[in-house]
Amino acid sequence: MAIRTRQSQRRRQALSRERIIEAAVELLDAAGEGGLTVRALTERLATGSGAIYWHVGTRGELLDAATDTVIAAALAAEPARAPDTPQDEIRVVALGLFDAIAEHQWLATQLAIQLTRSPWGPVTLGIFESIGRQVRALGVPQGNWFTATSALVHYILGATIQNAQIGEDTSVAEPDADRADADRAEFLDAASRAWQELDPGDYPFMRAIADQMREHNDREQFLAGIDLVLTGITHLQPPTGQAHIAE
Amino acid sequence: MAIRTRQSQRRRQALSRERIIEAAVELLDAAGEGGLTVRALTERLATGSGAIYWHVGTRGELLDAATDTVIAAALAAEPARAPDTPQDEIRVVALGLFDAIAEHQWLATQLAIQLTRSPWGPVTLGIFESIGRQVRALGVPQGNWFTATSALVHYILGATIQNAQIGEDTSVAEPDADRADADRAEFLDAASRAWQELDPGDYPFMRAIADQMREHNDREQFLAGIDLVLTGITHLQPPTGQAHIAE
DNA sequence: TCCATGTTGGAACACTGCTCCAGACGTGGC
């Protein structure tokens, strides 16, 4: 009988690369990067370490795969209503990444690691492609495509990395919205207060903007930055060197 | 005699927080984040783990301190000739961070970690203050200070993180310049070639800009992005909501 | 039926961060 249950169990939930990555993402969401240990994974999947190394390889490769999966999903997710202008599409992609990192905190670090280790790996490539297409659709002259795209992508990455929120417990998702907002306000208030108590000699600027921090919405602020870069792009001069005036 | 040498050794190179951080930075530069182990540190400093925990605390705190130190040094380093416009000053600060991360690869990841864990810790604070002052000096209306500054900072962070180069051996520093340039060109060439072989259906944009990648200078590209954001800042509308027209 | 191939679980190993503590150091009071 023991064998029989084993068998059916195997059949029903056969171990696969996808299932392992899925479990890894859950562990990461629940307890951060430190929460993903091979032993925790084997326990959750009721298996041994050999099976995991057989399917996905080392822990590092698993982390890469998890990052890849989540980012690809965020980029692929289509919004309810199709955006009509390239600007809107850029905002949609940007917010998709923003939300993905807010939801999976560990992504921020992992993204940075992939960015440094392999600057043009699949993750970066996908993001650049998504944004780049819209930059092209904006009518930017070809010589400026790279500059414009990387300005957008780098802003997005920097901003999302800093704005990765400290997540709540994973258990219930619904009533979190209000509580999250409250925590958020409290956090901003604390930051604002801390800035006001800084040494005026060392930090005159931060003291000056402490007030603005209190009435501050992360997503709106993020979008304001996007718009800033977008206006920068539209006012861009033709590429340096060859003065290829196109007017 | 054994005791005597011990004594003088202690006196001469007394263990201190600074000396430990210095050694930690050297280890990190030489072998990346993985190279900084407590045991390697004790060996290099000819001491035990107890002494290290006494002076700096856990490995995480040591990493934070190392990041702090290097970033602060990069921000404090004054250029040979004082820049005369705020724009120039911003470029100087940005390049300082750019070079610091290029020199200490591990900084990219570490910066991202600090950015997520404590979004307004000393590191972020220092960078924001440095950039923010110049934004103020640019004559940006106060309501836009935060948006303008964070756009710049986030672009800088995103770009520097991606551009952290794969470092050479630490041993010799002088004749590296040429070799680094050669490796650089080779790397860009490889990337360009890889992009040209991408699936035209999935990656039309990246294929289109593959050529531009070959004649591509990281620092110039980085500065072009800075200028893009700067023009975005100068064309910025007064803050949303309160139409506080200041003209 | 039986074997070949693809999978699995877990024991074992080397290495990690960290704690703990006996004792050395050096500086004050006597």
Place this chain on the structure above:
DNA sequence: GCCACGTCTGGAGCAGTGTTCCAACATGGA
């Protein structure tokens, strides 16, 4: 001179990690 006490040091030991290795299992085809 000496002692005592707080500061500081080195290293043994512990719990936990990633990874390797291999005997045992499952399953489809001959």
